[in-house]
Amino acid sequence: MLRVDRKKCVGCGECEEACAFEAICVKDNVAVVDPNVCTLCGACVDTCPEGALEISSNSGEADADLDLWRGVWVVAECRGRALAPVSLELLTQARGLADRLDTALTAVLMGYEVGSESQRLISYGADRVLLVEHPELAAFIEEVYGNILADLVRKERPEIILAGATAMGRSYIPRVATLLETGLTADCTGLDIREEDRALLQTRPAFGGNLLATIVCPRHRPQMATVRPHVMKVGVPDLGRKGEVISISPKEELLKHRSRVLESVKEQAEGPNLTEAKVIVTAGRGLEAKENLALVRELADLLGGALGATRAVVDAGWVSDRSQIGQTGVTVSPKLYIGCGVSGAIQHIVGMQGAEIIVAINRDAEAPIFNIAHYGVLGDVKEILPLLIQRIKKERG
Amino acid sequence: MNIVVCIKQVPDAQSVHFDTEKGTLVRGEAEAIINPFDLHALEAGIQMRDSYGGEVVVLTMGPPQAEDALREALGLGADRGILLSDRAFAGADTLATTYTLAKAIDRLGPVDLVLCGRQAIDGDTAQVGPGLATRLGIPCVTSVSTLEVLDDRKTMHLRRVCEEGYDLIEVEMPALLTVVASLNTPRLPSLKGKIRARKAEIPVWDAQELGAEPGRVGLVGSPTQVVSTSVPKFEARREMLEGSPEGQVEALVARLKEAGIL
Numbered sequence: 340m341l342r343v344d345r346k347k348c349v350g351c352g353e354c355e356e357a358c359a360f361e362a363i364c365v366k367d368n369v370a371v372v373d374p375n376v377c378t379l380c381g382a383c384v385d386t387c388p389e390g391a392l393e394i395s396s397n398s399g400e401a402d403a404d405l406d407l408w409r410g411v412w413v414v415a416e417c418r419g420r421a422l423a424p425v426s427l428e429l430l431t432q433a434r435g436l437a438d439r440l441d442t443a444l445t446a447v448l449m450g451y452e453v454g455s456e457s458q459r460l461i462s463y464g465a466d467r468v469l470l471v472e473h474p475e476l477a478a479f480i481e482e483v484y485g486n487i488l489a490d491l492v493r494k495e496r497p498e499i500i501l502a503g504a505t506a507m508g509r510s511y512i513p514r515v516a517t518l519l520e521t522g523l524t525a526d527c528t529g530l531d532i533r534e535e536d537r538a539l540l541q542t543r544p545a546f547g548g549n550l551l552a553t554i555v556c557p558r559h560r561p562q563m564a565t566v567r568p569h570v571m572k573v574g575v576p577d578l579g580r581k582g583e584v585i586s587i588s589p590k591e592e593l594l595k596h597r598s599r600v601l602e603s604v605k606e607q608a609e610g611p612n613l614t615e616a617k618v619i620v621t622a623g624r625g626l627e628a629k630e631n632l633a634l635v636r637e638l639a640d641l642l643g644g645a646l647g648a649t650r651a652v653v654d655a656g657w658v659s660d661r662s663q664i665g666q667t668g669v670t671v672s673p674k675l676y677i678g679c680g681v682s683g684a685i686q687h688i689v690g691m692q693g694a695e696i697i698v699a700i701n702r703d704a705e706a707p708i709f710n711i712a713h714y715g716v717l718g719d720v721k722e723i724l725p726l727l728i729q730r731i732k733k734e735r736g
Numbered sequence: 737m738n739i740v741v742c743i744k745q746v747p748d749a750q751s752v753h754f755d756t757e758k759g760t761l762v763r764g765e766a767e768a769i770i771n772p773f774d775l776h777a778l779e780a781g782i783q784m785r786d787s788y789g790g791e792v793v794v795l796t797m798g799p800p801q802a803e804d805a806l807r808e809a810l811g812l813g814a815d816r817g818i819l820l821s822d823r824a825f826a827g828a829d830t831l832a833t834t835y836t837l838a839k840a841i842d843r844l845g846p847v848d849l850v851l852c853g854r855q856a857i858d859g860d861t862a863q864v865g866p867g868l869a870t871r872l873g874i875p876c877v878t879s880v881s882t883l884e885v886l887d888d889r890k891t892m893h894l895r896r897v898c899e900e901g902y903d904l905i906e907v908e909m910p911a912l913l914t915v916v917a918s919l920n921t922p923r924l925p926s927l928k929g930k931i932r933a934r935k936a937e938i939p940v941w942d943a944q945e946l947g948a949e950p951g952r953v954g955l956v957g958s959p960t961q962v963v964s965t966s967v968p969k970f971e972a973r974r975e976m977l978e979g980s981p982e983g984q985v986e987a988l989v990a991r992l993k994e995a996g997i998l
Contacts, residue, residue: 340826340955359747375799379827379955381962394827394955394962418900478903481866481876506898510878513866517834522959525830525861540963545859552965559959597875598907601893606901614899618997642997660881660918661897666857667772667917675997696995698988714991715976716984726985734989734998 340394341377341384343370347391354383354392359550382550407496408560410445411437414488414502414512415460417450424573424615425503427463429566431574432530433501434464436539439532442498445469447491449484451477454584461582463574468584469495476589478600479507485514486593492519497561499539501530504565505614516563522556523563528570528672528693529553539564544693568615569672570693606661611645613662618644618675621664621691624651625680625701625720632657634724635679641731647671649687665690680720683708700724737790737889738847739781741814742837742868743774745798745805746858770805773853775812775922777915780883781851782813782923788889791815793844797825797836803938810933811925818844822942827955830863836953837864838871839946850912854879862914869912877905878914 341363350368362376363383370383370391384392413433416423430446437444446465448456450472457468471487492500492515500515502508504526516523529542533555539562541554556562613619620639622632632652639646648662664671665687672693679700681687684707691697692711699712702719709715716723748767770778781792794809796802797820806817820840828836841847850872855862862878869876879897886893890909895902897916925933943953951957977984977991992998 340823374823374826375801377826379962380965382965385964385966481878485870506879506896509862510866510876510896513830513863514870514876516863517831517867517870520831520959522829522831523863524960525859525863545965550965550967552962554960555963556959557961598877598905598911600903601906602904604901604904612899660916670860675992675995696992696997698992709976710974712974714988715974716988717976718981718984722981723985726981727988730985730989731998734993 340374341372341379342393343372344391344393345369347389349389349391351388353386353388357382357386380545380550380552405558405560408498410442410495410497411440411499412445412447412492412497412501412561413465414500414508415446415448415456416503416505416507417448417453417456420450420453420456422456422459423503423505425505425566425568426460427573428568428571429501429503430460430463430465432566432571433499434574436499436530436532439534440498440537443467445495445497447471447488449476449487451475454586457584459576461584462576462578462580464580466582468582469587470584471587471589473589473594475594478603480596480598480600481511481514482596482598483594485511485518487589489515489518490590490593491587492561498537500561500563502563502565504567508565512563512565519561521559521561521563523565524554524556525565526670527564527566530564530566538562567670567672569617606659611643613645613647613664614669614671616645616671617673618642618677619647619664619671619673619691619694620644620677620679621647621649621681622652622658622679623649623681623701624655625682625703626652627680627721629655629657631721634721634728638677638679638724638728638731641728642675644673644675647676647691649681649684678708678712679724681708682706683711737784737788737849738845739784739790739792740841740844740847740850741774741778741781741792741794741809742850742852742864743778743794743796743805743809744771744853744856744858745769745796745802746771746856768801768804770808771853771856771858773855773857773915773917775853776917776919777851777853777913778809778812778814779920779922780913780915781849783920784849784885785815788885790848793818795820795837795840797821797828797833799826800940806938807933807936808925810936811929812923813926813929817936817938819938819940820946821940822953824943824950824956825954827958828953829958829960830861830867831959832953832955832957833864834867834871835957836946836948837868839948840941841868841872843941843946846910848910850874850910852912852914854914854916865912865914872910872912874910874912875907876912876914877907880913880915881918883913883919
């Protein structure tokens with residue numbers, strides 16, 4: 340629980356300001372916590388200038404076996420027979436972590452007829468590849484993938500496991516963490532090592548991106564995290580790099596499952612998908628009519644990007660809901676985001692504020708999106724977009 | 737069909753605004769709502785019950801005021817609500833949360849279907865659904881956008897949304913599904929429902945009632961710990977481009993070239 344050291348507390352009220360839940364307030368010059376409301380998020384602890392606040396966990400003694408767990412693992416993700424881009428981002432990041440821990444980096448590659456990707460994993464930094472191939476792994480089934488990975492972890496005891504925070508990673512990695520009774524941090528955007536105890540420092544946005552929390556898993560192993568695609572940089576592959584490929588056939592009992600994939604349907608047109616796109620051009624209500632969507636699509640294509648949409652545009656039926664960015668859609672962090680007639684409702688902003696460069700095109704100077712846009716263009720999207728498209732075409736020759 | 741719907745009370749994002757001076761998002765007088773995805777899970781549960789009979793039990797773990805979320809769910813048509821509340825539950829990460837929820841579902845007896853929203857809009861982890869299914873020993877399908885119960889009433893066909901499209905999945909029941917918003921349109925509460933909800937008795941189950949091991953709930957039972965938090969600052973790079981439409985476009989192209997995008 341959250342404890343207030345009444346001797347240290349000066350009643351300054353900084354904690355009250357920091358609390359998003361009104362769980363702490365100053366009464367008679369001392370901070371008072373309402374434990375029924377407090378979520379133990381720790382925001383006040385960091386803010387307190389007197390160091391008067393502490394979250395105590397009364398937790399059990401340290402696990403003496405932590406030192407038995409060594410090595411960093413990356414769970415490679417295959418779409419069909421090809422690696423998902425996030426796997427290379429993870430390897431690059433994990434290579435750095437493994438070097439700081441002076442330990443080996445292992446990639447786990449599961450699927451069917453995916454072995455040809457092993458060398459790619461090695462060239463991006465893996466010291467060895469655990470290759471698990473079986474016809475039953477051709478389609479992704481949560482139970483099977485989860486059981487196999489948990490089984491490998493129990494045998495090999497890695498200290499850190501990273502996976503992509505993709506539809507696939509987010510659906511079965513929690514199963515693995517639960518089977519292993521260990522901690523899992525979702526959707527990390529930053530990873531680091533605390534050298535004194537080899538702890539993985541996992542930073543993730545919380546409360547719709549309003550807060551960045553750094554999380555550790557001090558007494559359990561492995562330390563597990565899913566990592567948001569497109570946040571970590573991809574390194575340069577070393578094509579001559581040597582590594583070991585270990586083929587593993589999964590035990591039959593691990594292949595049991597109660598669900599199966601009848602069919603996989605690709606719904607998307609050509610081009611990158613939304614969560615992995617470097618450029619996203621987003622359609623907002625300011626486009627006024629469905630016909631004008633063609634302009635947004637043309638700009639997206641021209642920039643090699645994906646088409647995004649606000650909820651209003653999805654609700655109007657102009658595009659399918661898989662394009663929806665924001666609180667009830669997807670969270671994106673592209674290099675460039677261009678909002679076309681997007682007003683910037685908070686529910687949308689929480690889904691795209693992580694973009695490196697935000698461009699807003701809107702004819703309403705009061706539109707909230709201009710508050711977070713790096714570059715604002717004040718004007719009618721129907722007029723601006725054709726000019727922009729033409730200008731970029733000219734640029735490209 | 738015995739259906740359990742897990743819901744979470746979350747702060748409403750509507751009450752958050754942008755502080756242009758500080759360059760941060762500020763959480764104002766946050767009103768508590770049912771997590772939006774969970775409303776779709778509840779709607780699916782109610783529709784299934786109406787088609788196949790049985791009951792919809794709504795579960796939430798939270799502080800005493802989370803009872804409001806359960807009453808709202810009852811107003812929408814859930815049959816029963818149970819509040820899992822105990823000071824010992826506070827500070828639970830997803831592992832401790834799934835332990836507590838699983839204890840409660842075990843106590844309810846056999847279930848055919850457990851429904852959750854894809855993720856909560858405050859924590860955004862999307863981990864509780866799959867973790868809970870693991871503890872209950874039932875299959876899990878995440879991000880479900882359509883669902884159909886086959887004639888045997890023991891099998892379902894579902895669409896699982898993924899980055900590049902969807903998978904058509906066949907799953908045996910009992911199962912746990914996490915649902916996305918496009919699955920359905922949540923109904924509004926009826927007057928009759930509201931009256932019933934107001935009068936309904938909502939049992940509160942604490943750690944003892946659940947027979948939960950003290951070391952596995954709340955902060956103590958959570959492997960993960962928050963070591964620090966910070967408020968992300970938006971860069972004060974805000975620039976309104978000036979001039980005619982052509983001039984603004986020219987300026988924008990120059991900026992994008994500078995940034996190495998064009």
